[in-house]
Amino acid sequence: MNIKPIRLLTALLLSVLLSLNSYANDNTKKPSIIALSPHIVEMLYDVGAGEQIIGTTAHADYPEQAKNIPRIGNYIRLQIERVIELQPDLIIAWKSGNPSDDLARLEQLGFTIVYSQPHSFQDIATEMRYFAEIAGHKAQGERITAAFEDKLTNIISSYKNKTPIIGFYELWSRPLTTVAQNSWPQQFMDICKVENPFKQVTTPYPQVNIEQVIPMSVQLIIQPRSASQSDLEGFNWPNWQVIPAVANNKIIKPDADGLHRMTLRSLTALQSLCAEVDLIRQ
Structure with missing residues (x-):
């Protein structure tokens, strides 16, 4: 029995399956996001998830593309009806910068909410890694965050004495x-x-x-x-x-x-x- 053609066919099928799997991974639907503060919007753009933002709050003006994101409220009040219309997969909220009663209402309505509350430079790194992962951009988030941490270490070292x-x-x-x-x-x-x-x-x-x-x-x-x-x-x-x-x-x-x-x-x-x-x- 000549097994060479069988091996070639097997290799060809494996190659096709790997290609299809790679295509599926590259085209996995990433979550739509409402980002409820300027700093959250900026973080998401930094890790490559800016195009997934479907709503934000007032004063989210960086980078330039962020100015085109629909506004659904400010630090005083959120437009609950607008959030319901947009149906985001994920809401990232600023724990101390958004109205807590509106966030509680959104949780009651079944929306998935994660919180941002950075108090230090290291918190920025931690949150960027997390947001990158849940938004589907883990690799870019790790790369950006590692560079951030290296730069921070160098600055601290330069001025400590x-x-x-x-x-x-x-x-x-x-x-x-x-x-x-x-x-x-x-x-x-x-x-x-x-x-x-x-x-x-x-x-x-x-x-x-x-x-x-x-x-x-x-x-x-x-x-x-x-x-x-x-x-x-x-x-x-x-x-x-x-x-x-x-x-x-x-x-x-x-x-x-x-x-x-x-x-x-x-x-x-x-x-x-x-x-x-x-x-x-x-």
Whole structure:
């Protein structure tokens, strides 16, 4: 019996089956997603799932394509009827940034909801891996996240031995609001070796008055600004020349969107901030 033709036929059938299996895997339907915050939208685009987003909330404006996603609410209220119409396979919600009663209602209606609540750079990495996996983009998510972690490690290493400089972080001008422990921006100050005189305040975002700032001998003022921010004037620092940072014109204005959105861009913002601080330090 000549078994050579049988082997060739078997090999051919196996090749066809593998090709069909590969085609099926490549064309597996990925879940449609409603992403309920700008940072979640940005994360999903970063891991390759941006085209799966069928609804989002106000202010989701990055990347540029995100501006075309239908809006189904904001941080105050979600349009439950619109969510029902869209019938997403998955809802990714911001645990502290979306109305809890609306989320509870959506859960009661049977929608699958997962939550985002990043408090640190490492949380960004953890969430990106998870979102990439549930959205069907595990490989790209792992690649992007690993690069993010490597870059973070390098930045931390570059500045860990720098001489600290006393800085004031102006989160908002009216009323004058800064940051403290457990706030998102505090990790930027820690990594860039900026001593925050208000770090130990128990409220993450305390309101302060200028009389509290003056005695702190602040050497640097960090005043993040955003092009979309209505209050672009900031605090009237030039009136307070008694503060060393003001007298020496050591006021920097980094991009607020990069600093305050918990995404890959925040790491670029960290690197830029540390470089600016280093110039002031020198």
